[in-house]
Amino acid sequence: MKIPTTALTRDKADTLLLLASAVLVLAPHTTHLPLWVSLLCGATLAWRAAITLRGKRMPPALVLLPVAVAAMAGVQFSYETVLGKDAGVAMLVLLVAFKMLEMHARRDLFVVIFLCFFLVLTNFFYAQGIVSALLTVASVLLLLATQLSFQFTGAVPPLRTRLAMAGRMLAFAAPIAIVLFVVFPRIHGPLWTLPGEAGGARSGLSDTMAPGQMSNLALSDEPAFRVRFFTPPPAQARLYWRGPVLDFFDGLTWSRGASQASGRDLQLLVGGDPVDYEVTLEPSQSRWVFALEMPGELPVVPGHALRISPQFELTAIDALNSRVRYRASSHLQFAFQGGPTLDDAGRWLLLPYGFNPRALAAGRALRRLADPAQRVDAVLRQFREQPFQYTLSPPRLGRHTVDEFLYGTRSGFCEHYAGAFVFLMRAAGIPARVVTGYQGGEINPLDGFMTVRQSDAHAWAEVWIAGIGWQRVDPTAAVAPERVRRGLDASVPRPPPFGIEALRGMDPFQGRGHAWTVQLRHAANAVNNGWNQWVLNYTPERQRDLVRELQRKLFGWPFVALLTSVVMALLVLRFLRRRGEIHPVDALYSTLCKRLGQLGLARAQDEGPSAYAARVAGAAELAPQSRAAAQEFLRRYSAWRYAPPTADPRLTATLKSLLSQVR
Amino acid sequence: MADGLRGRLRRATGAWLPRAGTLDAGEVVLRQRRVFILPTRAGLGFALLLAVLLIGSINYALGLGFGLTFLALSCALVDMVATYRNLAHLALQQGRAATVFAGQEAQFELLVFNRTRLARYAIRADFADAPEPRHVADIPPGVHAVLTLSAPTEGRGWLAPARVKLSTRFPLGLFNAWSYWRPATRALVYPRPEDGAPPLPLGGGGSSLRAAGHDDFAGVRNYQAGDSPRQLAWRQIARLDPSIGGALVSKHFEGGGDELVLDFDALPRTLDLEQRLSRMTRWVLDAEGRALPYAFRLGALRLDAAFGAAHQAACLRALALYGIEDGA
Numbered sequence: 001m002k003i004p005t006t007a008l009t010r011d012k013a014d015t016l017l018l019l020a021s022a023v024l025v026l027a028p029h030t031t032h033l034p035l036w037v038s039l040l041c042g043a044t045l046a047w048r049a050a051i052t053l054r055g056k057r058m059p060p061a062l063v064l065l066p067v068a069v070a071a072m073a074g075v076q077f078s079y080e081t082v083l084g085k086d087a088g089v090a091m092l093v094l095l096v097a098f099k100m101l102e103m104h105a106r107r108d109l110f111v112v113i114f115l116c117f118f119l120v121l122t123n124f125f126y127a128q129g130i131v132s133a134l135l136t137v138a139s140v141l142l143l144l145a146t147q148l149s150f151q152f153t154g155a156v157p158p159l160r161t162r163l164a165m166a167g168r169m170l171a172f173a174a175p176i177a178i179v180l181f182v183v184f185p186r187i188h189g190p191l192w193t194l195p196g197e198a199g200g201a202r203s204g205l206s207d208t209m210a211p212g213q214m215s216n217l218a219l220s221d222e223p224a225f226r227v228r229f230f231t232p233p234p235a236q237a238r239l240y241w242r243g244p245v246l247d248f249f250d251g252l253t254w255s256r257g258a259s260q261a262s263g264r265d266l267q268l269l270v271g272g273d274p275v276d277y278e279v280t281l282e283p284s285q286s287r288w289v290f291a292l293e294m295p296g297e298l299p300v301v302p303g304h305a306l307r308i309s310p311q312f313e314l315t316a317i318d319a320l321n322s323r324v325r326y327r328a329s330s331h332l333q334f335a336f337q338g339g340p341t342l343d344d345a346g347r348w349l350l351l352p353y354g355f356n357p358r359a360l361a362a363g364r365a366l367r368r369l370a371d372p373a374q375r376v377d378a379v380l381r382q383f384r385e386q387p388f389q390y391t392l393s394p395p396r397l398g399r400h401t402v403d404e405f406l407y408g409t410r411s412g413f414c415e416h417y418a419g420a421f422v423f424l425m426r427a428a429g430i431p432a433r434v435v436t437g438y439q440g441g442e443i444n445p446l447d448g449f450m451t452v453r454q455s456d457a458h459a460w461a462e463v464w465i466a467g468i469g470w471q472r473v474d475p476t477a478a479v480a481p482e483r484v485r486r487g488l489d490a491s492v493p494r495p496p497p498f499g500i501e502a503l504r505g506m507d508p509f510q511g512r513g514h515a516w517t518v519q520l521r522h523a524a525n526a527v528n529n530g531w532n533q534w535v536l537n538y539t540p541e542r543q544r545d546l547v548r549e550l551q552r553k554l555f556g557w558p559f560v561a562l563l564t565s566v567v568m569a570l571l572v573l574r575f576l577r578r579r580g581e582i583h584p585v586d587a588l589y590s591t592l593c594k595r596l597g598q599l600g601l602a603r604a605q606d607e608g609p610s611a612y613a614a615r616v617a618g619a620a621e622l623a624p625q626s627r628a629a630a631q632e633f634l635r636r637y638s639a640w641r642y643a644p645p646t647a648d649p650r651l652t653a654t655l656k657s658l659l660s661q662v663r
Numbered sequence: 664m665a666d667g668l669r670g671r672l673r674r675a676t677g678a679w680l681p682r683a684g685t686l687d688a689g690e691v692v693l694r695q696r697r698v699f700i701l702p703t704r705a706g707l708g709f710a711l712l713l714a715v716l717l718i719g720s721i722n723y724a725l726g727l728g729f730g731l732t733f734l735a736l737s738c739a740l741v742d743m744v745a746t747y748r749n750l751a752h753l754a755l756q757q758g759r760a761a762t763v764f765a766g767q768e769a770q771f772e773l774l775v776f777n778r779t780r781l782a783r784y785a786i787r788a789d790f791a792d793a794p795e796p797r798h799v800a801d802i803p804p805g806v807h808a809v810l811t812l813s814a815p816t817e818g819r820g821w822l823a824p825a826r827v828k829l830s831t832r833f834p835l836g837l838f839n840a841w842s843y844w845r846p847a848t849r850a851l852v853y854p855r856p857e858d859g860a861p862p863l864p865l866g867g868g869g870s871s872l873r874a875a876g877h878d879d880f881a882g883v884r885n886y887q888a889g890d891s892p893r894q895l896a897w898r899q900i901a902r903l904d905p906s907i908g909g910a911l912v913s914k915h916f917e918g919g920g921d922e923l924v925l926d927f928d929a930l931p932r933t934l935d936l937e938q939r940l941s942r943m944t945r946w947v948l949d950a951e952g953r954a955l956p957y958a959f960r961l962g963a964l965r966l967d968a969a970f971g972a973a974h975q976a977a978c979l980r981a982l983a984l985y986g987i988e989d990g991a
Contacts, residue, residue, distance in 0.1 A: 110705045110836070114712045117735060121716050124725040133727055140734060148834045153785040154801035165834065169745065173737035180733035191722045322724040536726035 014149045015052045015103075017159070018112060019045055021142040022096060025116045028123050028135060029093055034078045037090050040071060044097040051101075058101055068098050089122045106150065113147050128536050130527070141166050183547065186540045188303040205243050205288060205436055205457055210253040211397050211405075214415045214436075217457045223282055224438060224457075225290060226529055227450040230276040234292075236440050237484045238332050240460065240472065241290040241452060243437030245311035247348060251355035252401060254419055254434050257347065266312065267469075269338060270296050270331035280325045280537060289314040290437060290452075292330035293472065299328035302541050311433070312336065323537040338469030348431030348464065356402040356423060363427020372465045375428045376473055379421060383478040386410065388417075390480035414476040414483070418459035421475040431464040435472070439484060446526040588655045589637050595662055596630060609638040622662075629661035687845050691755045693829070697842045698751045700743065706837035709739055742835040749831045750786065750840045752779050753802070758809060760824075760850035762979070764944070768813040769850040771824045775810060777802040784833045790814065791828040791843060819854040819940065819983045853979045856948055857941040863949050865923055882955035883912040899954055922968045923950060925978075926960040927985075940982050947978045961985060 023045060030038040051058060071094045072082065079087035096115045103109060120139050123132065144166035149156060156162075205224075206213065225241075233239075246254040274296060281290070289306060291299060291314060298306055301324050304316040342348070351360065366375040389411035397404045402423045405416050412420075418434050425432035439458035441450040460474040477484040533542075553559070582590075593603045593612075600621045603612050613634035616627060633655055640651060648654075691697075702710065713736050720728030758772025777783050782803050787796035788810050800808040816822055830841035883896040896912045925946050930939045943961070950957040951970055959966040959978045962985065966977060 107705070110708060114708060117712055117731075118715065118719075121719055121725070121728050121731055124727045124731075125723065128725065128727045133730065136727065136731055137734075140731070140738070144738060144835070147836065151785055151833050151836050152801075153787075153799040169738055169741045169834070170734075172741045173734060176737035176740060177730065177733040180736065181730055184729070184733065186729075187721060191718065535730065538726055538729070 012052050012055075013156070013159075014146070016049065017142075017146045017149055018109065019049055019052075019100065021139065021146045022100065022112070022116060024135075024142055025119050025123075025139050026093060026096070028127065028132070029089065029119065032086070032126050033090055033093060036074060036078075037071075037093060041093055041097040045100060048100040058103075061102070064098060064101055068094070071098075085125060089119075089125065092119055092122065109147075109150055113143055116143055130531055133535070137170070141170055144169055181538070182543070186538065186543050188540060205286065205438075207244050207246075208253050208255040209246055209415050209419065209434060209436055209459055211394065211401055211412070211416055211419070214413055214457055214459060217454050222454045224452050224454050225279050225281040226532070227280075227441060227452065228278045228448065229450065230278070231273070233277075233443060233450060234275055234332055237477075239440050240293045240435075240458075240474075241438040241441075242293045242312065242314070242435060243288050243290055244435075245309070245313050245462070246434040246436060247311070248350070249352055249419070249423065251352040251399075254415075254422075266308070266310065267337045267339060268294060268296075268312070269335040270294065270333065271335075272331055272333040274329045274331050276327070276329050278325060278327045280323060280533065281320060283321050283323050285319055285321065287315040287317070287319055289316055289320070289326070291328045292332070294334040294336060295328050295330045297329065299326045301326040302539060323532065325537060325539060325542065335468065336470040337464070338467065340466050342431055342464050342466075345431050345464070348433055349426050349429065351423065351426050356400045358400075359402045359406055359420065359423055360427050362406075363424045366424070366428035372428075372430050372463070375430060376425070376463055379424050379428075380473070380475060380478045383417065383421075383475055388412075388479045390417075390476065390483060414459045417475040417479060418461050421461045421473065425461070425463050433462050435460050435462050439474075444522045444525050444529070446522050447529060449526070449529050451525060451529070584652055585637065585640060585655065588652070588659060592630065592633055592637075592659055592662065595659070599626075599662075609634045609641065613638070626662045629658045633658040633662070687755075687847060689756075689847075691844055693751050693753050693755070693842045695751065698747055698840055699842065700747050700838050700840040702837060703832060703839045706739070706839075709735075709837050713739070738835070739837055743838045745834050746831060746838040746840045748781060749783055749833045750829060750842060753777055753783065753786070753829070755829075755844050755846070757846035757848035760848050762851045762853060762976075763816060764853045765816050765819050765855040767816060769816050769822050769824075769852065771812045771814065771846070771848060771850065773810045773812060773827065773846065774807050775800065775802060775829070776807040777804055780804050783831075786829060786831050788812070788827060788829045790824065791826040793828075796828070796830065816850075816852045819852050819937075820987045821849045821984075822852050823849045851980060851983055853983045854937065854940040854944045856945040857938065858945075860942045860945040860949075863923060863946055863953075863955070864925070864929070882950075882953035884953065885912060896954070923955050923957040924960065924968075925950070925957050927962065928960065936986070940985060944979065944982055947975060947982070951975050 026041055026045075050056070072091070075087050075090050075094070076082050079090065081087050082091060092115065096112060096119060099108065099112050099115065103112065116139070120136055123136075141163065145159075145162045148162055148166055157165075205217070244256060246256055248255050248257040275292060277292070279290065279299075289299065289301060294312060295314070298308060299314070300306075301316060301320075304318060304320065304324065307315050307317060309315070366378055369375045369378065387410060390413070391411045392413060394405075394412040394416060395409045397409070401416075402420045405412050406420055422432040422434050436457070436459045438452045438456040439460070440456050441452040443450045458476070460472060460476065462470045463473055464470050474484060589609070596603065596616065601616060601619055607615070613631050616622070616630050616634065619627065622630065636651065636655060636658075640648070713732060716728065716732040716735065719725065720732055754776040756774040756776065758774050760769065760771045763769050773788065775786065775788070782801070784801045786800050786802060786808070788798045788800070789796035790812060798810050798812065800810060802808045812824065812827065814822070814824060824846060827844045827846060828841055829844065830839055832839050883899050899912050925943055927939060927943055930942060934942070947957070947959070954970060956968040956970045958968040959974075959981070961978075961981050964981050966974070
């Protein structure tokens with residue numbers, strides 16, 4: 001069969017395919033781009049499609065240039081810069097769209113495809129979920145198919161075939177990519193930073209506490225961090241993740257005092273078995289590093305230097321705006337600054353002048369109790385016995401927040417209780433401070449990780465008692481013991497979706513109640529956490545651990561044996577497949593030729609079986625019997641090869657027996 | 664500078680390139696040692712893209728970015744293997760090489776067999792010194808493509824084709840795989856027929872023109888109005904279909920006379936060798952065109968009067984190789 005050779009041609013369909021892949025790449029960007037950029041890109045691509053379909057000419061540079069300049073000005077206007085990350089992505093998106101109108105040579109095609117690859121990467125600034133990953137694979141598949149389509153010079157196979165070809169390439173590439181992902185040496189970024197890209201605003205604990213602030217956080221199901229315990233996890237009620245310590249109260253807001261001087265021994269005595277765990281902290285704008293009360297030693301956060309304040313607050317020097325993972329070891333039994341005196345006791349007794357007169361008086365009245373521990377108990381008893389309510393939607397408070405809460409509304413969230421308690425303690429002459437952080441966490445039975453969510457944010461109190469030191473008191477536990485024992489959902493009903501009571505039962509993810517929804521949520525969490533742990537936050541440290549583990553597991557004899565047997569199996573398979581390609585009769589013929597060659601009668605390259613048989617007949621090197629057998633063999637072979645096909649089931653057997661006679 | 668470097672490189676590699684400079688007789692299978700591969704300009708651009716992707720992923724700690732980078736890198740690696748496989752294990756055979764006259768394009772047929780189960784696309788072929796390959800073929804499994812490469816001819820004699828280069832960039836265009844082949848084939852180039860040559864030396868000796876008669880058949884001439892139908896040379900007319908440019912011809916008779924002898928030595932010595940060979944070539948063609956039997960003398964070669972394809976071929980071959988070592 002003769003295949004005609006063809007001249008190099010390019011197809012309209014290829015351009016449309018390129019447009020389609022550009023649309024797929026650009027589509028996820030519309031979620032963060034200004035509307036006008038998305039619309040302009042859409043219009044440009046539609047224009048290009050119309051040009052292709054109608055066979056019109058491309059617009060001249062004289063038309064394109066002003067539009068491009070105007071678009072650049074628009075980016076400057078929208079982002080107030082053209083240099084930042086977001087502005088850069090917008091520029092790149094516009095560049096790809098305009099480049100479509102300015103494609104002339106094959107080189108331009110590569111430029112567009114490469115830019116599209118880069119745009120796929122920039123999309124990860126905004127979303128790195130599993131869906132993004134799937135979309136990325138689809139985009140790469142389509143880009144490969146497009147690039148492939150432009151390489152055909154003859155008849156172009158149908159799109160489905162080309163997609164299958166690209167898919168096959170991806171299938172071969174995926175294992176290599178996974179191996180590279182695991183073993184390619186990782187280094188800590190960033191190599192540089194552009195102005196104004198310190199991550200998006202994320203909710204989290206703040207350095208201040210005012211009524212209503214924390215209950216907003218309590219509605220957020222976003223994870224704050226995840227924990228993997230190496231020792232048995234402690235009971236829920238003992239999981240206090242220490243965060244900012246607030247000591248200064250201005251009448252409305254608790255905040256961290258101005259003086260955070262360090263340079264003193266922390267005087268922490270620990271006892272009991274340590275709890276070992278690993279925390280994966282979600283990125284945020286803040287610098288807080290959370291650990292169970294109290295860590296025996298400073299955790300090491302890769303890529304960040306840590307600082308510890310006299311109040312035992314752990315902070316990083318820089319914002320933790322990427323996911324970090326660190327190991328820590330905490331002792332749940334501890335004595336913190338348990339000496340007979342407190343150097344700066346006055347600082348923890350300060351109260352604002354002119355606020356909350358009733359509470360102040362009530363606190364002062366407690367001083368008649370000689371033992372500070374009794375004063376603490378008295379307030380806790382008050383919380384327990386009076387009709388206090390623990391609620392996510394406390395009523396608004398006025399100027400005297402503590403008074404109104406203690407003697408009026410009597411319903412509040414943890415910040416109300418912690419704030420009022422510390423106020424009363426200070427009034428009663430006991431050094432006290434508010435500690436914020438997270439309380440509790442939810443263990444996922446599927447992967448054993450504990451998730452601590454923003455909704456687990458909590459505020460409690462610390463009081464200093466001579467000889468004992470700073471002691472944790474959680475007044476919320478006095479009001480709603482369930483909060484501490486089982487978490488927020490057990491103690492506070494969540495607001496229904498859209499505020500409509502009838503919809504409460506219809507949200508399957510609402511609450512942590514139903515068994516199957518819990519199962520489902522656990523499964524989703526486990527997948528998401530695995531994704532975070534292994535894909536998004538695959539750090540140099542984790543890589544080192546994994547490679548060490550792999551080395552230990554793989555370089556034993558079982559692996560070598562497995563590898564050897566796989567290689568052998570492949571070789572055998574290849575041999576069998578090779579053999580299957582040759583007809584058994586032909587194989588016998590070549591065996592005969594080889595054997596005759598060993599006997600000094602090699603078949604010439606251009607010799608057919610009949611001519612060979614004639615030469616064999618006259619050869620003196622062979623014994624007469626062998627000669628006859630070889631001749632008979634060649635005659636039968638020739639007949640089988642060149643005569644019209646006749647079915648002789650015994651041919652192979654006959655030839656084999658003849659072959660055995662040639663010696 | 665670049666050329667010098669390239670030349671030196673070519674000389675340096677010549678030592679270990681598979682049978683570089685020698686002819687490849689018979690069938691040649693493009694095995695691993697014969698297939699070379701390097702990134703194209705687009706491939707280098709892709710490498711740059713990969714570097715940018717990697718740096719971006721490191722800088723912004725994009726876990727998925729690493730995934731994309733390594734996926735793209737792996738695709739490039741797979742493309743490299745695919746490009747190699749697209750060219751490797753093709754079998755090459757030389758086809759016919761038709762004889763031509765000097766100045767015409769020599770046509771070399773190359774047969775490219777695909778005996779594997781892999782469909783081959785966009786196999787480009789041309790002589791190695793061509794700036795852009797002029798031939799492209801797709802070769803499905805179990806099929807062969809016939810590529811006809813043409814090369815300009817200048818002088819008469821044997822013309823061996825230059826080194827043939829087969830290359831491909833399929834599937835992604837990031838790599839260029841190529842292979843060289845020097846087919847052991849050659850085309851015979853006849854001398855260029857002289858333009859405006861003197862008429863055939865009819866009648867032996869010197870005087871070439873005689874009165875036309877009816878005695879002896881002396882070839883055919885173009886039909887002229889008034890020729891009787893009996894005079895038409897039906898045999899020649901049937902050979903040359905008027906629809907493809909044939910014309911009516913009439914038999915031409917001359918009274919008696921000697922046979923037509925094309926004698927090289929009879930040509931004036933003032934002409935140089937090539938010009939004389941050129942004239943002989945023209946006369947052979949003219950005599951054949953008029954179906955005149957002609958005797959042929961060239962040096963020691965003496966052919967009796969005859970005409971027809973075989974006679975013409977023998978004469979032209981002798982002219983083409985006159986004074987040239989005939990290397991079989």
